[in-house]
């Protein structure tokens with residue numbers, strides 16, 4: 001649990017929540033956190049810059065919960081612009097109201113707070129949260145999010161001796177607002193200024209490449225122990241190669257699913273992706289060791305500065321790390337190596353997930369496909385005089401109101417449901433077009449990247465099975481090559497340039513769910529859409545009603561009551577009724593027993 005600004009009020013509210021959870025929601029426990037988003041000035045690459053901190057920390061705190069916990073996360077927007085926090089990979093069953101993107105939530109205005117309320121139902125794994133609006137992630141605001149197994153459900157490896165989070169990401173010394181201006185002006189972001197590891201710049205492994213006076217990250221370990229290291233690429237747009245000098249990375253989990261355990265000496269982690277490795281501290285500690293995250297699929301002699309370096313320090317280490325960094329993969333001209341590595345990430349079908357039944361018990365390979373979408377991206381292009389990016393020729397226009405809220409209020413003309421199921425032979429357009437997805441369908445999505453850079457695609461509200469990847473044009477013949485047995489389930493997958501990735505997804509979660517490119521530049525320029533998934537026989541059971549604190553905006557702005565900001569004044573808010581009933585029950589119980 002995250003406790004910052006620990007005051008008596010926080011303590012009081014904790015007790016309050018604990019009581020509530022015990023008496024009003026018997027069963028799954030409640031976890032309460034307060035996240036204050038504000039600007040602070042730090043100099044990770046020696047240049048002082050304004051970043052988005054959470055509770056004064058950059059990166060933000062770990063949210064550490066157990067499957068089926070109910071979360072109440074009170075987000076305080078102390079920035080000077082709108083804010084929404086999104087929790088990619090957290091499936092928000094039937095509850096897209098908490099997903100934290102513009103198509104599901106009205107933004108939290110500056111100086112307001114808003115409490116997310118959701119359950120992490122039947123889920124485990126490693127994720128991270130971040131601000132979803134206006135390129136803010138490029139200034140920070142991100143933090144790790146771990147969902148643990150319940151104690152009585154075995155994990156497919158011995159309990160590690162420790163758990164370590166490593167956030168890696170490319171980094172610009174310009175703020176997100178300056179980067180936005182660059183993109184609005186039709187320009188490329190260009191080469192990042194570096195790579196940060198847990199918010200810190202590189203260790204000075206080479207005195208001519210890394211200037212003096214940079215604070216670097218040190219990971220402290222004990223010899224002979226085995227640690228679970230959770231690595232997340234929280235960056236803007238650069239794929240990174242992750243490696244630890246002289247140490248094996250034993251892959252065990254990605255985005256909530258246990259993998260077949262294999263050893264790697266280096267591993268490609270694309271924007272938005274999360275992986276867990278077991279790392280055995282089996283070296284002799286004659287020195288410290290380098291932890292490296294370097295830019296991938298670029299000319300590394302030109303991109304030398306885009307390298308993050310941290311230090312792995314054994315408690316019995318005899319001295320600092322020195323010498324050259326461990327080699328990056330040497331395959332600039334080999335298009336297959338990285339794709340083969342991606343194909344080697346497969347599901348351990350016999351391991352238990354959040355529940356005791358094996359992860360492979362949903363036999364996706366024998367389910368008939370009901371719909372196919374071919375989604376294609378091209379390099380950014382001019383639309384109405386502006387450089388924009390599109391999927392199937394549609395560059396998404398930002399929502400002004402959450403789609404399901406518009407449905408509920410019977411607003412018309414807010415969006416269209418005509419997203420094309422394949423690329424059309426027509427010039428790209430700006431539009432607010434959603435995928436009219438079939439509830440209960442088993443859908444095949446072919447992601448086709450005809451842009452020049454590698455991209456990660458992410459789908460909110462779901463995990464999908466990754467069944468195939470290949471270079472060139474996709475054709476139906478490739479269906480015969482799909483992995484129909486142990487394709488990994490996950491929520492963020494890379495698509496190589498001039499290549500395709502095929503995914504299968506069972507559309508059982510109602511709501512409006514964002515499908516996007518995690519590369520911030522392309523996303524910002526319009527490479528996203530939503531799947532609208534509605535049960536035609538909705539009887540109140542398959543989709544939750546909007547929460548009682550739902551915000552209104554755009555065409556419904558007049559329904560929003562302004563928020564009083566008397567900081568320090570504590571109110572019981574939405575749980576007042578429940579609280580009163582609880583007190584009543586308590587007094588009745590005392591009365592009866594006396």
Ligand SMILES: *[C@@H]1O[C@H](CO)[C@@H](O)[C@H](O)[C@H]1NC(C)=O
Nearest residue numbers: 001062064065066146148163
């Ligand atoms: C996270 O929670 C788990 C289970 O409650 C606990 O074992 C672990 O130590 C916690 N991790 C951190 C970093 O607090």
Ligand SMILES: *[C@@H]1O[C@H](CO)[C@@H](O)[C@H](O)[C@H]1NC(C)=O
Nearest residue numbers: 113114115549570571572573
């Ligand atoms: C804002 O924070 C207060 C104090 O914790 C809380 O009572 C209130 O419910 C929050 N507002 C919203 C909209 O969640």
Ligand SMILES: *[C@@H]1O[C@H](CO)[C@@H](O)[C@H](O)[C@H]1NC(C)=O
Nearest residue numbers: 205206207208209304323324
């Ligand atoms: C530091 O980097 C430069 C540029 O890549 C290289 O020429 C030099 O040999 C490196 N120095 C050391 C000590 O490795």
Ligand SMILES: *[C@@H]1O[C@H](CO)[C@@H](O)[C@H](O)[C@H]1NC(C)=O
Nearest residue numbers: 247248250261262263280282
């Ligand atoms: C993977 O590496 C670990 C230690 O680093 C070792 O114990 C294990 O045998 C290796 N597994 C395979 C399949 O090579």
Ligand SMILES: *[C@@H]1O[C@H](CO)[C@@H](O)[C@H](O)[C@H]1NC(C)=O
Nearest residue numbers: 245246282283284285286287
């Ligand atoms: C420790 O390990 C390093 C790297 O594997 C090796 O070069 C060195 O000789 C070893 N030192 C001792 C004292 O075993």
Ligand SMILES: *[C@@H]1O[C@H](CO)[C@@H](O)[C@H](O)[C@H]1NC(C)=O
Nearest residue numbers: 298299300301302303332333
């Ligand atoms: C990378 O850039 C350097 C310097 O411009 C150039 O000499 C080299 O040929 C390039 N390497 C590749 C693989 O293109």
Ligand SMILES: *[C@@H]1O[C@H](CO)[C@@H](O)[C@H](O)[C@H]1NC(C)=O
Nearest residue numbers: 156259260261348350351352
């Ligand atoms: C798969 O998970 C099981 C636990 O159910 C474990 O014993 C086994 O080693 C794992 N297999 C691989 C290949 O990782």
Ligand SMILES: *[C@@H]1O[C@H](CO)[C@@H](O)[C@H](O)[C@H]1NC(C)=O
Nearest residue numbers: 364365366367368369370442
């Ligand atoms: C899948 O489709 C085939 C042929 O169209 C049909 O014979 C089979 O019964 C279907 N399977 C399921 C599980 O619906």
Ligand SMILES: *[C@@H]1O[C@H](CO)[C@@H](O)[C@H](O)[C@H]1NC(C)=O
Nearest residue numbers: 416417418436437438439536
């Ligand atoms: C959306 O799909 C459903 C069937 O799944 C269909 O009945 C409905 O007419 C479609 N809506 C639009 C606007 O195309």
Ligand SMILES: CC(=O)N[C@H]1CO[C@H](CO)[C@@H](O)[C@@H]1O
Nearest residue numbers: 449450471472473497498499
């Ligand atoms: C596989 C693929 O993406 N191919 C096409 C990408 O676009 C160029 C031209 O823009 C075509 O020549 C490729 O065949």
